[in-house]
Amino acid sequence: MEHTKFEKIALIGIGLIGSSLARVIRRNDLADHIVVATRSAETLSDAQALGLGDSYTTSNAEAVADADLVIVSVPVGSSAAVAEDIAAHLKPGAIVTDVGSTKASVIEQMRPHMPVGVHFIPGHPIAGTERSGPSAGFAELFEGRWCILTPLEGTDPDALERLTRFWQACGSTVEAMDPAHHDMVLAIVSHLPHIIAYNIVGTADDLEAVTKSEVIKYSASGFRDFTRLAASDPTMWRDVCLHNRDAILEMLSRFSEDLASLQRAIRWGDGDKLFDLFSRTRAVRRSIVEAGQDVDAVDFGRQATRLPGE
Amino acid sequence: MEHTKFEKIALIGIGLIGSSLARVIRRNDLADHIVVATRSAETLSDAQALGLGDSYTTSNAEAVADADLVIVSVPVGSSAAVAEDIAAHLKPGAIVTDVGSTKASVIEQMRPHMPVGVHFIPGHPIAGTERSGPSAGFAELFEGRWCILTPLEGTDPDALERLTRFWQACGSTVEAMDPAHHDMVLAIVSHLPHIIAYNIVGTADDLEAVTKSEVIKYSASGFRDFTRLAASDPTMWRDVCLHNRDAILEMLSRFSEDLASLQRAIRWGDGDKLFDLFSRTRAVRRSIVEAGQDVDAVDFGRQATRLPGE
Ligand SMILES: NC(=O)c1ccc[n+]([C@@H]2O[C@H](COP(=O)([O-])OP(=O)(O)OC[C@H]3O[C@@H](n4cnc5c(N)ncnc54)[C@H](OP(=O)(O)O)[C@@H]3O)[C@@H](O)[C@H]2O)c1
Ligand SMILES: NC(=O)c1ccc[n+]([C@@H]2O[C@H](COP(=O)([O-])OP(=O)(O)OC[C@H]3O[C@@H](n4cnc5c(N)ncnc54)[C@H](OP(=O)(O)O)[C@@H]3O)[C@@H](O)[C@H]2O)c1
Numbered sequence: 040m041e042h043t044k045f046e047k048i049a050l051i052g053i054g055l056i057g058s059s060l061a062r063v064i065r066r067n068d069l070a071d072h073i074v075v076a077t078r079s080a081e082t083l084s085d086a087q088a089l090g091l092g093d094s095y096t097t098s099n100a101e102a103v104a105d106a107d108l109v110i111v112s113v114p115v116g117s118s119a120a121v122a123e124d125i126a127a128h129l130k131p132g133a134i135v136t137d138v139g140s141t142k143a144s145v146i147e148q149m150r151p152h153m154p155v156g157v158h159f160i161p162g163h164p165i166a167g168t169e170r171s172g173p174s175a176g177f178a179e180l181f182e183g184r185w186c187i188l189t190p191l192e193g194t195d196p197d198a199l200e201r202l203t204r205f206w207q208a209c210g211s212t213v214e215a216m217d218p219a220h221h222d223m224v225l226a227i228v229s230h231l232p233h234i235i236a237y238n239i240v241g242t243a244d245d246l247e248a249v250t251k252s253e254v255i256k257y258s259a260s261g262f263r264d265f266t267r268l269a270a271s272d273p274t275m276w277r278d279v280c281l282h283n284r285d286a287i288l289e290m291l292s293r294f295s296e297d298l299a300s301l302q303r304a305i306r307w308g309d310g311d312k313l314f315d316l317f318s319r320t321r322a323v324r325r326s327i328v329e330a331g332q333d334v335d336a337v338d339f340g341r342q343a344t345r346l347p348g349e
Numbered sequence: 350m351e352h353t354k355f356e357k358i359a360l361i362g363i364g365l366i367g368s369s370l371a372r373v374i375r376r377n378d379l380a381d382h383i384v385v386a387t388r389s390a391e392t393l394s395d396a397q398a399l400g401l402g403d404s405y406t407t408s409n410a411e412a413v414a415d416a417d418l419v420i421v422s423v424p425v426g427s428s429a430a431v432a433e434d435i436a437a438h439l440k441p442g443a444i445v446t447d448v449g450s451t452k453a454s455v456i457e458q459m460r461p462h463m464p465v466g467v468h469f470i471p472g473h474p475i476a477g478t479e480r481s482g483p484s485a486g487f488a489e490l491f492e493g494r495w496c497i498l499t500p501l502e503g504t505d506p507d508a509l510e511r512l513t514r515f516w517q518a519c520g521s522t523v524e525a526m527d528p529a530h531h532d533m534v535l536a537i538v539s540h541l542p543h544i545i546a547y548n549i550v551g552t553a554d555d556l557e558a559v560t561k562s563e564v565i566k567y568s569a570s571g572f573r574d575f576t577r578l579a580a581s582d583p584t585m586w587r588d589v590c591l592h593n594r595d596a597i598l599e600m601l602s603r604f605s606e607d608l609a610s611l612q613r614a615i616r617w618g619d620g621d622k623l624f625d626l627f628s629r630t631r632a633v634r635r636s637i638v639e640a641g642q643d644v645d646a647v648d649f650g651r652q653a654t655r656l657p658g659e
Contacts, residue, residue, distance in 0.1 A: 167570065168647040169647065184569065228559075230571075235608075239545060241629065242607045248530075254633070257538045260476075261539040263637050267648075269627075280614075302602075304590075318583045321580045326561075327576055330565045337480055337485075338649075339648075341650055
């Protein structure tokens with residue numbers, strides 16, 4: 040895989056995603072040199088202590104000098120600022136990509152700054168966890184997962200091929216998609232679930248008739264499943280909501296309509312309607328397990344990782 | 350624990366909960382004789398093949414004869430019918446309990462049929478999985494979990510003490526609660542999460558702009574967490590919705606109000622409001638992990654149970 044190896048990869052942002060990239064690039068020998076850039080001196084020194092790169096800087100401009108691949112892994116709302124920082128310092132022929140959870144907005148923010156001769160190819164690895172920061176990453180994060188690229192019109196096929204091979208070398212399967220379609224798909228499979236999870240945890244937290252300690256104590260009966268998503272990074276998710284607004288509002292309004300109809304069925308005791316919906320949804324889980332996208336184990340295999348005191 | 354052992358325990362209903370009880374009763378030697386009763390000959394023969402009891406019958410009346418503990422583990426909507434079946438055949442001094450997920454309705458359905466001299470003490474183990482049927486059970490299900498009892502006025506303290514010791518011998522910690530309060534607490538920690546999960550999976554399944562195969566493929570980015578709850582037994586959940594209607598409607602309306610406000614924040618780009626909510630909910634997860642009610646592992650420890658192909 041000679042062609043996959045880059046001379047110098049610049050990682051801008053070194054949180055969960057950036058640091059997982061650093062680890063897999065190192066492990067699979069995908070670059071001669073990794074330069075790590077992040078905004079704060081604190082995060083940079085954490086990254087340094089973890090030995091994630093070969094050189095370190097808080098200057099995005101400095102980081103991209105001579106880099107043949109630049110990967111931007113920051114909250115999507117910071118994409119324009121990063122693009123501005125780096126634009127004048129990019130090496131001709133360099134590939135610039137990102138990992139942001141929304142695509143149309145990132146493109147709008149970054150494309151105007153990208154100089155001619157630089158290959159800007161937006162991307163989004165469908166891999167993550169509820170943790171954040173440089174210590175949260177791990178080299179296996181992308182293994183067996185999808186990575187969506189949303190190449191723009193006129194993208195150089197060789198650059199696209201090289202970036203595709205890079206993600207494959209990280210363990211992912213690459214899929215190309217139109218940015219608007221990406222944003223619609225992700226709104227339902229990722230953004231709406233997170234928003235709903237945040238919302239229900241907020242609702243429970245606000246009750247007066249049920250104490251917080253009761254919510255915690257009895258959470259194993261369903262509630263706890265939502266708290267994982269609702270423990271995700273607030274900055275990342277604020278930005279996702281602000282930057283995929285239209286698709287999210289569309290999905291939210293469908294969800295709310297359906298919920299109103301379910302509420303009506305409960306109010307009027309329409310058992311058949313409830314039974315029909317509750318039966319139909321079982322098949323979806325089966326398909327997800329069959330597609331290898333979740334474990335086929337009760338309670339997500341929590342039994343394997345025993346709880347304290349059990 | 351001499352006092353904990355019963356001569357004859359009748360298990361009415363032998364699905365996930367009933368069969369888990371059968372297994373733990375056997376393993377921990379909590380009865381001299383286990384009689385298994387279920388509605389269908391098919392389920393009864395599955396139970397027999399699994400060796401769950403000492404005797405088997407499709408007659409609830411026959412099952413309770415001479416039993417000193419009767420545990421009803423059927424969908425809550427069938428409680429009245431079971432109570433009618435068994436009423437005339439209960440041994441004086443017997444304890445009758447249940448495991449239903451709603452309490453006020455079960456009490457309303459069963460109490461009128463309970464003869465004087467029989468101790469009716471409703472209960473609800475806060476333990477379960479998304480699986481159902483006799484083969485889904487396991488002896489460890491109740492270990493380290495809570496079991497709520499909702500004793501009625503005038504309950505015999507000795508009978509209550511005996512039932513409490515029984516659940517403790519199954520590995521649970523017993524808590525007493527008022528039935529109406531139980532129904533309110535469970536509406537938020539269990540019923541609403543399941544309803545929301547069923548609803549979002551339904552919404553995703555109905556989209557035209559996003560294909561089912563895309564939903565499945567990219568489900569690891571959040572959606573799959575909901576599909577576990579939405580794969581739960583449709584009959585059980587239809588009955589829960591119909592029999593805890595008021596508390597569920599109350600929680601649903603609070604959830605919807607909160608969601609409308611969140612939707613408004615997204616529409617108007619109110620980043621601070623989003624950030625505040627998304628930060629607040631993190632603390633809830635931390636408390637749940639600290640209370641030993643969930644594993645402290647990324648992705649619920651799915652990493653421990655590797656996905657096929659990973
Ligand atoms: N987490 C997931 O599950 C997941 C999955 C797929 C894609 N993504 C996307 O990946 C990107 C990074 O997410 P992550 O989970 O790796 O986040 P993270 O762990 O919170 O790390 C964020 C990184 O971005 C930097 N950063 C934060 N605010 C910034 C700003 N205003 N300007 C410049 N840099 C800033 C941080 O630097 P300092 O610490 O120095 O401030 C840090 O290096 C996001 O766009 C997200 O949408 C996330
Ligand atoms: N699953 C959970 O996570 C959980 C947790 C706590 C409490 N609970 C409560 O436990 C009870 C049983 O749930 P489960 O999960 O064990 O259910 P399950 O696995 O589906 O088993 C249900 C049992 O009830 C019998 N049954 C079904 N419909 C009946 C009817 N109309 N009349 C008489 N018997 C009937 C079934 O008999 P046949 O197969 O012979 O029809 C089977 O033996 C429910 O009240 C539920 O609310 C469940």
